[in-house]
Amino acid sequence: MTGDPIRRPLDDVWYCVGESRRFRPGRLSAVTLGEEAIVVGRAETGALFALRDRCPHRGMALSAGRLVEGNLVCPFHGWQFRPDGQCAAIPALARRDDADFTTVRLPRFAVAEVSDLVWIAAGPNPQAAPPIPEVDFPYCGMLVEILEVEASFDLVALSFVDPAHVAYVHDSWWWRPSKTLKEKVKHFAPSPFGFTMTSHTAKTASVVYRLLGAVPQVEIEFRLPGVRLERITAGRKRIANYTFASPLGQGRTALINAMYWNVPALNLLKPIARPLMRQFLGQDRDVLQIAQKGLDRKPAMVLMGESDVQSQWYFSLKREFLRAREAGSAFVNPLASRELRWRS
Numbered sequence: 001m002t003g004d005p006i007r008r009p010l011d012d013v014w015y016c017v018g019e020s021r022r023f024r025p026g027r028l029s030a031v032t033l034g035e036e037a038i039v040v041g042r043a044e045t046g047a048l049f050a051l052r053d054r055c056p057h058r059g060m061a062l063s064a065g066r067l068v069e070g071n072l073v074c075p076f077h078g079w080q081f082r083p084d085g086q087c088a089a090i091p092a093l094a095r096r097d098d099a100d101f102t103t104v105r106l107p108r109f110a111v112a113e114v115s116d117l118v119w120i121a122a123g124p125n126p127q128a129a130p131p132i133p134e135v136d137f138p139y140c141g142m143l144v145e146i147l148e149v150e151a152s153f154d155l156v157a158l159s160f161v162d163p164a165h166v167a168y169v170h171d172s173w174w175w176r177p178s179k180t181l182k183e184k185v186k187h188f189a190p191s192p193f194g195f196t197m198t199s200h201t202a203k204t205a206s207v208v209y210r211l212l213g214a215v216p217q218v219e220i221e222f223r224l225p226g227v228r229l230e231r232i233t234a235g236r237k238r239i240a241n242y243t244f245a246s247p248l249g250q251g252r253t254a255l256i257n258a259m260y261w262n263v264p265a266l267n268l269l270k271p272i273a274r275p276l277m278r279q280f281l282g283q284d285r286d287v288l289q290i291a292q293k294g295l296d297r298k299p300a301m302v303l304m305g306e307s308d309v310q311s312q313w314y315f316s317l318k319r320e321f322l323r324a325r326e327a328g329s330a331f332v333n334p335l336a337s338r339e340l341r342w343r344s
């Protein structure tokens, strides 16, 4: 890991750690976020908690333990912790032993559940963080795929705002039937903690868009730390295709794709859609892993022309976020509305 904060994933912001249904009532799960190992528990009441997955006694992974009457029990010597991290009991203490276990406390992480995904804040102060994305319509189906990529957080996040890779990396018949590059004109406006490609009519009808039966409007928002929100509207039909990057530490990043829809017929396509989504994400993973090796040898990138302006914006937003955090002041979006042209 480099010492330059612009190269590191942001602290104190929310990251997606998986689907809600993965976290079952009465069970514990191990989650990695950046360099932090976290135990996530869900009480029988449904409430989630997230604590450092390291028993202060001898370092045991608490995720290997159990939830007993709402408390986390370490599997090594049975120390008990409340969901707020406070040590609640040390069973080995004799009655006359006055060792004060109330001084023992596990670091706690903020955890939230939004649109059937679980988010954890990597840091103690997520109040000023970019908001967790929500789905703004009642959905009747969703599909989530998560891939692990051996590439930096930045490289994965940049792939969300990189129009020039699509023709080369995602050249599947069902997504991009035509191989010829066409000139595109897109309008962008700043949005909270990012920018939005304002709604346009999708002319190059990919098979996915044509399934909606009408000419869809598409809006794509990017937001820190690594969140891409594609909103597709065709009359009353809605699809939200959300993509997130979450840091896994040691140069690895989770690439998460969550798709939601309000069209019941699309539920039937889920068995077909899942392998296609995996293939699509796998195309990104494969190319990102190889590019990362080149960046490991020499980290500099040459960003050129308007097809790379969104990549420049990513770093501008991140730099401003770090500046605001450092100065203790509010984030001020450094971007202005602008038209971009490229061939893709």
Ligand code: FES
Pocket: 055, 056, 057, 058, 059, 060, 074, 075, 076, 077, 078, 079
């Ligand atoms: S290591 Fe957890 S109780 Fe001893």
Ligand SMILES: [Fe+2]
Pocket: 159, 165, 166, 169, 170, 284
């Ligand atoms: Fe991609």
